[in-house]
Amino acid sequence: MRIVLPFALASAVQAAVSCGFDTFNYTETTIDKLQDAMKFIGEVLTGANHAQHYLDMIDQLNHNGPQLNAVIETSPTALAQAIAQDRNGTRSGLLHGIPILIKDNIATTGDGLTTCTGSFAMEGNIAPRDAFLVQKLRAAGAIVLGHANMVEWANWRTLTESVDWRYHPLLLTMFHTNSPRSARGGITKNPYVLTARTTGSSSGSGSTVAANMIPVAIGTETGLCPMGRTVADVARVLEAIAGFDPTDPASKDAPVPEYSQTYNALTSFKKxxxxxxxxxxxxxxxxxxxxxxxxxxxxxxxxxxxxxxxxxxxxxxxxxxxxxxxxxxxxxxxxxxxxxxxxxxxxxxxxxxxxxxxxxxxxxxxxxxxxxxxxxxxxxxxxxxxxxxxxxxxxxxxxxxxxxxxxxxxxxxxxxxxx
Incomplete structure (x- = not known):
């Protein structure tokens, strides 16, 4: 089923770039297509092109236009990281050159981001290291573009919610009263129906993927949850981030399947x-x-x-x-x-x-x-x-x-x- 977006949003996401050999359409694209576009000899579409495109989409749809409030911040070093990766000239892993957004409760360091769980109380903190998840993403070649919005403190903040928010009262009445929100990022909007409620607490991660602001994103639900437009993309990200985290004893004996290979091998639901x-x-x-x-x-x-x-x-x-x-x-x-x-x-x-x-x-x-x-x-x-x-x-x-x-x-x- 094809989902029709609001006119203004649909116009913004019909993004394509000319890259010498063809016109690459980013709308509804996949990890495989993004990586294939970087394999052409001659006039190459680079990882930096990908990063810049998605930064532009965040600017168009998150900060301007429909103002989805799905992204809290972008990394000032992300583009430079993509350029450096391009210059290296070697494929670095499963997610080589793929831009990704992570939820605002996943720590990074050295990239200009501040992990705040949506709360102003946490602004100004400096994490000692990248979270294990981020270490795995970077090792796989992903480019962390920024932090996605979320329900503040991952939904562990309030038993009740009031409806006094920063929108016009008439508009607010069209939102469910417990729409996912954070003080730092505001209410995350549904990109398909701007007045409809998004769910949480990973509302920003879901909205960014749905609006084609990013090909894949990470949410959380007492665990780490990749989000993408296809099962194949989610399997690829899951395979890249799985593994034993020395700071998490619960992960010690957890199996680490080759999720993408399992997906490719599954051709039928029989048995x-x-x-x-x-x-x-x-x-x-x-x-x-x-x-x-x-x-x-x-x-x-x-x-x-x-x-x-x-x-x-x-x-x-x-x-x-x-x-x-x-x-x-x-x-x-x-x-x-x-x-x-x-x-x-x-x-x-x-x-x-x-x-x-x-x-x-x-x-x-x-x-x-x-x-x-x-x-x-x-x-x-x-x-x-x-x-x-x-x-x-x-x-x-x-x-x-x-x-x-x-x-x-x-x-x-x-x-x-x-x-």
Missing amino acids: IRVAISKEAHDITKNKLLSQAHIDAFNQGVEKLKTLGADIVYAPYPNAAAISESKCEFVALTTEFKVDVEAYLSTLTWKEGVTPMKTLQDITDYNAAHPDTELNVLDQSLLLLSLNGPNQSSSVYLDALAVCQDLAVTNGIEKYIKDT
């Missing part, structure tokens, strides 16, 4: 079992879904059947119990404070900037700057974490045990094994 929970299958009971949503879901299931997949309907265990137990919420409330303060302890700060060393420092900053940090969102979740249980408390340990039982021992892992 592949796809489990659909009975609860999800009976989506007619979901009052938030329109008939169009329901029809699209059912059409997707039928398409999988047509392609040869073995569809299995089975009850999803403990779905309601997990929600009712609030075990995940207790765990997140506790671990957020611990992990944020561990990260803050690694940072240095620019001269003249008040350093944020604790979660208390951050909530104090927000309270002291209501015009920028509290004019839209309260900080109820931050305060809950600040005053929540510690990791040695029975409340936290009991919550972990409940989550382990409901989600693993008798939950999703058992569900997959049994079906």
Whole structure:
């Protein structure tokens, strides 16, 4: 299905460049096409051309035109990095010459970017090193163009949201009241329907790819999530970033498949079992879904059947119990404070900037700057974490045990094994 963009946006994204051998069309392009364009002998379309094109698109669609608010900042060194890579003349990896945007909670250093999780409280910090993900991207030859917008603190900021924002009140009424936003980046807009809500917390990453401002981007959801226009592109990025991170013990024994090769080898859905929970299958009971949503879901299931997949309907265990137990919420409330303060302890700060060393420092900053940090969102979740249980408390340990039982021992892992 072809999606029709608003006229002004559609006009802006019909971008093509003449590169001697042909006209290269960047709209809806892929990693393979971008890299193939750099292989021609003679008048070559370079990685620097690619970087400049996407910087121009960010300027046209993010800072001007529809002002999508999907990109918080671009790197002042990105173009120079692309030029240096071109001059080197050798292919550096799976993502050689490919521009990419990363979410504003992924740290970089030495490239003029400041990782702030969407919060003004974090401006002026200096990360000690590139995040492991960024190290892997650079090693694979990717050019990190900048930080994508996000829901502030990755959706761990508020239990409630007000509708007082920086848009005209009439326009705001057309936004869902909990549209993804950050103090630093504003509300990320949906590039297809500018008044429609985008989801979060990786709203900026999704919007940039959807609007052709970037070929691929990285979001997060308790993990690192590549976004692209094709499955092949996502597989390529996932393969490039996978691996053991010495600072993340959970990744030690994780397998690192060759995702792109697996994708290329998969020519049929035959012999592949796809489990659909009975609860999800009976989506007619979901009052938030329109008939169009329901029809699209059912059409997707039928398409999988047509392609040869073995569809299995089975009850999803403990779905309601997990929600009712609030075990995940207790765990997140506790671990957020611990992990944020561990990260803050690694940072240095620019001269003249008040350093944020604790979660208390951050909530104090927000309270002291209501015009920028509290004019839209309260900080109820931050305060809950600040005053929540510690990791040695029975409340936290009991919550972990409940989550382990409901989600693993008798939950999703058992569900997959049994079906």
